[in-house]
Amino acid sequence: MNTGLRAWALACVAALACVAGCARHSEAQGGTVVRFWAMGYEGEVVAQLLPEFERTHPGIKVRLQQQPWTAAHEKLLTAFAGNALPDVVPLGNTWIPEFAALGALEPLDARLKATPAVDVADYFEGAWDSGVIDGRTYAVPWYVETRVPYYRRDLLAKAGVTAPPKDWTTWRASMVALKRAAGADKYAVLLPLNEFEPLLNLAVQQPEPLLRDGGRFGNFRSASYKRTLAFYKSLFDEDLAPRVDNTRISNVWDEFGKGYFSYYISGPWNIAEFRKRLPPALADDWMTMPLPGPDGPGASIAGGTSFVIFKSARNKDAAWQLIAWLSEPAQQVRIHALTGDLPPRRSPWQTPALANDPYARAFRDQLERAVPAPKVPEWERIATEIRLVGEQVANDKMSVDVAAAEMDRRADAILEKRRWMLDHHTLPGAAP
């Protein structure tokens, strides 16, 4: 190696060292650093709130990293495997049991007791309960999602339905009337076959749980689940719902506007979408309603995200301060204004922006009856099987009884490892 080259290489090494060193230096200057990952649009929006947090909490710097939802789960698991998790993350509610089972989450009970501002009683029960596993609290809800039907007021009126139905019987009757008025090429309700949410939301309205024996086995052979499946199947059999998935509805908002379907079960984000995308002439012709249950207003799933602190966090006190601040009603109202996400606490709902929003009203009502999904790490996988078997049922490839037995078989196979770990007391993170 000649001297010129050597000098150049040395300069490179020096420059690299400086970059690494300088970065560390600036971090140390700001005091405590909280590493915060946030996913999706909320991740972009929360950046606007953070300067105020840093102003009111001198000495704490928040380093925000935005992640896309599609890659978030993989990235978090990879980070866990590589011991590179951040300090605070709003986890998807169905992921909490998984990371709790991995032993990656910090229990928050002691901190909650010391922080009266995070008032547990103010939270919707279903949303709060999502973060409680085996009696320990691991998560504080940030925003909630639950699904309710959006419906076409004008088409319902035309079909002779004057008030939104409250139970399955009147709901189905209204669909039959809608279908009769709409004709062969239009439908009463859209239940996309590539989503598990519509079927699952109907299933959790039933009294019997979906899993039994502490999440050891599936409970899909119960009379409850069969009743749900039969109701679901009948909607397709009677041609009230088209046998399609989302990829084949080129534009849901457009088709809703055209009256291709009159009921559409979806989450709160669609309030903003429908406002933006439907033609002005239809502005008064759509509304939201609580999800009808088997015998009156029913439950639905409490989705959304909740803040967790990872066990590996470097400064848990600072991380908790960030969570407590973002959980204040004032910040929740701001997040709602910026994203349309619904606050998990009751007090922010009294602000005019939320209280006077007619479309949000059904969600406010529904949230009181929202329940968490079964809390086993395998849940998402079981939910996928619910969808796959549901698709077979909707296409008339399986009877309700066969499907219920098949669902139990699949769930039991997925839960095999969980049973083995419970028997050998090696389930990480579980209460001793």
Added chain:
Amino acid sequence: MKPSLAGWAFAAPALTVIALFFVLPVIAALGLSVTDFDIYALADQRNLRFVGLDNYIKLLGNPLFWKALGNTLYFVVAGVPLSIFVSLAAALLLHSKLARFKPVFRTALFAPVVTTVVAVAVIWRYLFHTRYGAANWGLSLVGIDPVDWFGDPRWAMPSIILFAVWKNFGYNMIIFLAGLQAIPEDLYEAARIDGASWWRQLVHVTLPMLGPVLLLVGILTMAGYFQLFAEPYVMTQGGPLQSTVSVLYLMYEEGFKWWNLGNASAVAFLLFLLMTATTSGLLWFARRRGAE
């Protein structure tokens, strides 16, 4: 230094890289496939069980695996000949002395290969939309009822094959074009003097001379088509009714969606064995015909 030692010394850097990034992962995957490695094992070593051949046995008893295998074979058996036929036809057209604007057409026909699959999938979904698509509109002009291209389990696989062939034929076309240009012109001259028609020239001059190229393209296309993944992933996500789930798609779901790395490794190994067997079969056949 002995010559043999010098040889090893020169080959060592490359061999190290191959061992580190190719052989080692394969051995590790084989090891994984006899365990039930999953997220729990990640959290606590005590949750890792040695299961022997259980993953393989369960897989062979899983109807979805056979369905995925059937879909993949369907794709290979229908797609590979179709793809070779289309690319050979396109290459012959482009090679023809009568063809004009060759560079333009060459670029146009190669364009799908270099475009990302996600971008063209969006276009195809619109073209083949049941109610608004151009494909069904064209069919309606000749009085054929609309076809639910990607939504009907019977049509989903053929639609995916059509899409994949369109997406990939340009690559083989370029290889064929190079092969065609390498055939000496005097062979055709001699054939013409003997009074051979265009068809006879194709059968007795072009195809035999293209033999090795055909074999290469056949193996490359088959290996590629066995690894069907991107097309169903972006077009149908395995649906409807899991009619477009391929073996690789199954592996992706097991491994990356559900983190059952033990199971996913077993799927990968079965696919590997299948591909080795078919490629060896093809080579044996070619050797017997003397095409190699």
